[in-house]
Amino acid sequence: MDNLPHKREMPPAPPITRRQAMLQLLRVGSVAAGAAGLGVWLSERSARPVPVAAGQARRDHRIASDDQLPQMTVVQNGEPAALARQALENLGGIRRFIARNDVVVLKPNIAWDRTPEQAANTNPELVAEVVRQCWQAGAKRVIVTDVSCNEPRRCFLRSGIQAAARAQGAEVLLPDPGNFREVEIGGVVLKTWPVFTPFLEADKVFNLPIAKHHSLTGCTLGMKNWYGILGSDRNRLHQQIHQSLADLASFMLPTLTLIDCYRVLQRNGPTGGNIEDVVLKKTLVAGTDPVALDAYVAKAYWDLDAAQMPYLQMASARGLGMVNFESLTVKVSDLA
């Protein structure tokens, strides 16, 4: 209580010395000069805000072609892991695609809160087998990720992919909204778009889509899987779905594509849900030509010709692959 001002007797203020006066002027003066300097500097800095320049980042993960080996393989009548083993063997073995100390990103479809039986996401055993093979080839990191549509935690869990990939020692990354980078897609309709960073930092990228029905394109296969590397409001892409698919395909060029046709969702895609819409095909289609793979699967399961799939024509015209898959060397294996 005794330090309250009204209780204290105010002593007469002593006169200040010249030295004190100078010091005080110096203090006030330096604050004033500092404020003026800071103000001028800040006003010089003022500029109309412009968006941050996006990094140019075409991602070409392709490997050199080899005339001795098939560009495409179709493996039938096996379990997912066996299908993957055979497919990789047919294409020249995993070591052809992965070098020692590569950072490998696997992009299965983990878009929906569905179980493997509902066939809306890539088969977990297929993903696990590819992870295992990547380790065998000496990869430094094997990352499994996707930018889900439904709640990611549920998608990763219920698809079984999180558990299967982790069991093989892969890093399973859930999409983190803070981990996207705005990049130049350089397409006709896709100019700049945020891309999930792991896809921009990989040495090799494997595309592991699942073949499903889709109302706009007839079916959704390998190229449509690249929607899942994008952030932001990708729901606008459907307005020009063919052009945007071709744009994405020329931005993200995978090392290898393996289209999961073990269970094929033939109606009510791409979400499905009803196992009566799912047909057991026990097939894997893999290869280095993403255009040919999509064209083959569309023809094989939905009887769609390339003429009905404009995005394949566009991608082919851009030199991303061959629509005419019959002209490729295809190796067919039957495990039955």
Added chain:
Amino acid sequence: MAGPRWTQLRRLSQGFFLLLFLALLVLTALRPLPGSASDIHLRGPVRLFFEWDPLVALSNALATHALYRGLLWSLLILIPTLFLGRFFCGWICPLGTLQQFLGSRPSQAKRGKQRIESNRYKHWQTIKYVVLLVGLVAAFFHSMLLGWLDPFSLLVRSVGLSILPAANSAVRAALAPLEHSNSALLARSGAILHDILQFLFLDFRQPHYAQSFFFGLIFLLLLAASLRVTRFWCRAVCPLGALLGVLSRWSILGLKKDLAHCNNCNRCELHCQGGDDPIGSARWRKSECMLCLNCVDACPEHSLSFRFFPGADRSTQVAGPDLGRRQALTGLAAGVAAVPLLRADTGQGKSRDPRLIRPPGALEESGFLARCIRCGECIKVCPNNALHPALSEAGLEGLWTPTLVPRIGYCEPSCVLCSEACPTGAIWQITPAEKGWVAGTAARQDSLRIGTAFYDQGRCLPWAMATQCIVCEEWCPVSPKAIYLHEAQVIDAAGNAKTVRQPRVDPSRCVGCGACEYACPLQDRPAVYVTNIGESRSPASQLLLNRT
């Protein structure tokens, strides 16, 4: 007495239960165990504090003539209170702990004499009994208004829907420069720190809740009040404290005052939490005492002690609440009037807000309001941030009850976490199979529905702007899809004929999950939106005569 003092044990207990409360609140979220691939369930007894809460149990029983799953556990608190008194308030309640902690900080405004004066019994402490009466009478008339003031509802609403999200946002903002640093070391340590905090309490993604700011503000004001007036909330408002106070009327544990040694030094009053006058010169207010035992510790003459059958009489203690007949009548009358008054408002019956979309499993509206204690557990647990506390959507009576906002988040087809979190059965516990949105077999006719989707054809791209889209159809989770497409010839701005696929809703298949509205590219006002007509809980709110 050898060993630790009782007040030290009390502090330990308070700390433990505060941490337990926070841990359970953090677990009230989708935090799946790695490896569990099938159905996803809540981990941990997240409803524990509500199940312990005799106020929730009593009002649930009054309103529904039954006790919902788990509420029987409240006997664990209720029966000991009959014998011991309000030990719950002093030893367990996390809201009490927070107030006691803050209230015992040294304060410029409240010290010495002022604090003693402020800690003496005040007549305004009877307000809480009136609050309790009003609430119980309202519960008897099937309205759970008590939820606005139940201490755990208040805590979950405040901490879960406001303080935690704010902390989440602040921590992320602080981590961001570290994580995006150019130095690899800093970035790595930022990532590790993020992982640790994520494991401890950070949300998977930043949640946002309607009215969040006000929940935080109310909570902080309450805590600030406890800086001025010791345990202001507990003494003045808390209906649970009031109930326990009433129950402790005949308790056998009580304060024994050795009047011969008391010299009225006021030290007991200085530390008293409940405003119950342990001092020798006043009568002890048994129903106000929270058994914090500060007075026993503080007495320099050792003249205070808690004993079984202390042999107190009317001259030394007041056993029951100091509630006069008039106040009791006022409380009863207010409770009787409250429900009809609220229901005379338009919100309920005649003009229900079309955007009041209740979570799946919610009971029919009158049954829902008879149970929902506005605790916000369902809102907190929703992994899509889809549920929000209603402001006016459910009428005044439904303030802070949950409503689904599809634009922010849709109802995840196989998720039933809100129904697992609900402590009172307002959202009755259901399984994913009962929800029936992803049966895995043919679509079910008896699946739950929470509303129906409609198109705004003036805004929909294929309908109004000759542009292809169908994202809504792509997202529709039921099978066969409730959104079907029809090819139409349209003319674009240049006069060219074009074929687009125009979406339509089949109301017999739509479950109202809101995925279409969520995914619609028209972000500001979606071209497809859900209203609550057709929700399976309301027989009176259907649009189809027959569902095929």
